[in-house]
Amino acid sequence: MLELAILGLLQEAPMHGYELRKELAAKLGAIRAAISYGSLYPTLRRLQAAGWITEAAETPATAEEVPALTSRRGRVVYTITAEGKERFAQLIAQAGPETYDDTGFGVHFAFFARTDQATRLRILEGRRRKIEERREGLRDVLGRAAERLDAYTLELQRHGLEACEREVRWLEELIANERSGRAPTVPEAGTAGGRRENDSPPPPGESRKERP
Amino acid sequence: MLELAILGLLQEAPMHGYELRKELAAKLGAIRAAISYGSLYPTLRRLQAAGWITEAAETPATAEEVPALTSRRGRVVYTITAEGKERFAQLIAQAGPETYDDTGFGVHFAFFARTDQATRLRILEGRRRKIEERREGLRDVLGRAAERLDAYTLELQRHGLEACEREVRWLEELIANERSGRAPTVPEAGTAGGRRENDSPPPPGESRKERP
DNA sequence: GCCGCGATGTATCGGACCGATACATCGCAC
């Protein structure tokens, strides 16, 4: 999962570790806390060893003397390689079971702008199926095993069930949207904004406004 | 977290591993998938080594002959010890930061029937605080960094924000209930035979709502 | 009779990820 997220982010711009973590937190803030350095740095090394990314130390040019005195440690900027982009595309397209768990789905969804429509649809439907299964499980427990459980546990299940139902509805909307052509959700599309974000393929909606 | 969950469950009845996993899945189905055996068995051994639980092999009495021939492997039933109950109480009462993340809160909540009211309140408020922080983070991103992100990522954030708002409302209700209502106190375990488990009276939520 | 097959049951192993910790630099306010 981390691998996919890193490759995805580095496709937008080269970054160093700290930046990567912040961007990741911004992009995935809805589904998980900030990534740990204890995962990030080892993963970066692994990706580099595999050739998916390259590392470029940011030394202040011509480090003449003082070769080993306190050895200034510059920032290390990582750049994705062509092989890395290939790898990313492959990871995005092939969906394992982990693609549909909370984190996996979130990461995939966050990179939907770089995913073709067929794959988007497949992932959304897979996720819906999974959530529906969870929902049925909760309904079973609430229906059949209700007497065995205390009031708090039941309340927890009930809240979980509600969350499932909401997510299914959300996914239905997204799926319908996806099938009918474009755009997740449609707020008013005013604001003639100079589009940035250049290269990525047809982005679904336009800028959303609504400031409360 | 697993430790807490196991100690909590074993307080309701002695169980073997497989059963433990199923009960855990039923009780925590709303917040996480079934626990892995790769976590369960090592944890059981750890708990046993610490003296919180004891293991009683279920051999079919008088195993007369065939002492080492295919060596029938009976089920291993675990029982919580007095020290284990103490440990459980301690784990429930002392709240670290991990108490408020998704899984940690879920596990604590699932054992609220064995938690005193003051602690319940503390945990609910801690959780609310944490979710409010996440909510503010999402609002920030949606407000300030909206132009930097594509429509799908924004939609993810928006959905996450909504989930946060809903959970805060849910927590508010529970907190109000906890404050004004009487304490649904511990269904003090066992003693004489036929357990009914039904006795923790005032349920947190109000009347169940619509049935589709 | 016996064969497969799904549920029950115990167990290990490698790997992913986290939380705590350490250490160094930089800019800025006091």
Added chain:
DNA sequence: GTGCGATGTATCGGTCCGATACATCGCGGC
């Protein structure tokens, strides 16, 4: 001129997961 928070790289121990292996049991089909 000094503390202090943000920036920045890195490791270590520990928790938990997913895949895998293996054994027993009851049941239905052939």
